[in-house]
Amino acid sequence: xxxxxxxxxxxxxxxxxxxxxxxxYQEMIFRTxxxxxxxxxxxxxxxxxxFINAYRSLSGFKGEASFATWIYRIAVNASLNRVRKPAVPxxxxxxxxxxxxxxxxxxxxxxxxxDDPESQIIRQEHADWIRNALDSLPGKQRTAIVLSRYExxxxxxxxxxxxxxxxxxxxxxxxxxxxxxxxxxxxPKKNKNQRRKK
Amino acid sequence: xxxQLCQEKSDAYFGGMLPPDMRIQVEDHLVKCSGCAxxxxxxxxxxxxxxxxxxxxxxxxxATRIMTRIESAEAAEALxxxxxxxxxxxxxxxLSLAAAIFLGVVLxxxxxxxxxxxHTIPVELSLMDDAAIESIDALSTE
Numbered sequence: 001x002x003x004x005x006x007x008x009x010x011x012x013x014x015x016x017x018x019x020x021x022x023x024x025y026q027e028m029i030f031r032t033x034x035x036x037x038x039x040x041x042x043x044x045x046x047x048x049x050x051f052i053n054a055y056r057s058l059s060g061f062k063g064e065a066s067f068a069t070w071i072y073r074i075a076v077n078a079s080l081n082r083v084r085k086p087a088v089p090x091x092x093x094x095x096x097x098x099x100x101x102x103x104x105x106x107x108x109x110x111x112x113x114x115d116d117p118e119s120q121i122i123r124q125e126h127a128d129w130i131r132n133a134l135d136s137l138p139g140k141q142r143t144a145i146v147l148s149r150y151e152x153x154x155x156x157x158x159x160x161x162x163x164x165x166x167x168x169x170x171x172x173x174x175x176x177x178x179x180x181x182x183x184x185x186x187x188p189k190k191n192k193n194q195r196r197k198k
Numbered sequence: 199x200x201x202q203l204c205q206e207k208s209d210a211y212f213g214g215m216l217p218p219d220m221r222i223q224v225e226d227h228l229v230k231c232s233g234c235a236x237x238x239x240x241x242x243x244x245x246x247x248x249x250x251x252x253x254x255x256x257x258x259x260x261a262t263r264i265m266t267r268i269e270s271a272e273a274a275e276a277l278x279x280x281x282x283x284x285x286x287x288x289x290x291x292x293l294s295l296a297a298a299i300f301l302g303v304v305l306x307x308x309x310x311x312x313x314x315x316x317h318t319i320p321v322e323l324s325l326m327d328d329a330a331i332e333s334i335d336a337l338s339t340e
Binding site for chain 1: 237240243244247251254256257261263264268271272
């Protein structure tokens with residue numbers, strides 16, 4: 001059954017059919033949300049919010065774009081709203097980390113090659129620095145880079161989702177990469193120097 | 199190969215989409231140019247971090263949770279609508295009754311307050327006034 005048929009069924013009163021759409025798109029939406037919040041719990045919470053919003057506004061879906069494009073737009077808007085206004089204020093998050101310990105974020109440790117504690121610390125610092133650099137990008141650049149890197153979408157598809165042209169997406173990606181390089185290039189050297197001083 | 203071309207090819211390099219001869223050229227440049235090598239190193243780390251995040255899967259019960267939340271939200275909305283109907287309908291009836299009574303009172307007051315109905319004497323009544331026909335003085339002299 002394709003998306004249009006499922007939507008027809010839902011609008012016809014068979015609301016349980018929405019589960020098919022959820023099961024079909026949940027991983028895609030979850031990955032997109034992960035690209036913005038970098039945290040499993042927040043991404044799951046956002047994914048729920050996205051599907052509830054989609055369900056509520058399904059009668060307004062005209063089928064001009066595909067359902068996937070439409071729900072991507074909802075996901076991007078919800079994620080940008082979330083990162084502009086975090087559900088838990090930053091100060092409370094830091095206090096939470098103090099009590100829980102950083103190890104609570106088990107997904108934070110990328111599975112790089114070396115296993116010694118120092119390598120793990122360095123990997124952790126690199127990962128945090130990269131996430132911070134991604135998070136500091138302006139909204140449109142961040143959206144373009146998330147859809148490109150996390151979802152591996154072609155520029156044409158990103159342009160559809162963002163309601164812009166392929167040229168504009170290309171430009172956004174170039175500027176995002178330049179900004180990321182600028183932000184990331186200073187960190188590892190600085191970090192190495194600090195470690196040497198110790 | 200120059201630095202600009204090398205940096206432009208980074209996506210294709212990491213995506214494994216470079217032809218073998220171009221790949222060799224890029225790698226030769228990276229050995230000679232520490233600036234480009236640093237950029238490639240950073241991109242490699244960034245791709246590794248993103249790759250690790252992409253491996254994380256949502257909870258297997260996420261779809262069930264979403265459907266449960268939708269059902270709860272719908273049930274709550276239905277309850278609110280029903281309770282609103284139960285309050286709004288009697289309230290509207292009471293209000294319309296009160297408005298009808300008020301309108302009646304206002305209309306009644308307008309009728310009573312009419313200056314013609316209070317201060318002017320109908321012609322028929324003035325003709326029935328005997329005193330206007332025969333004065334007391336005339337009667338007293340008779």
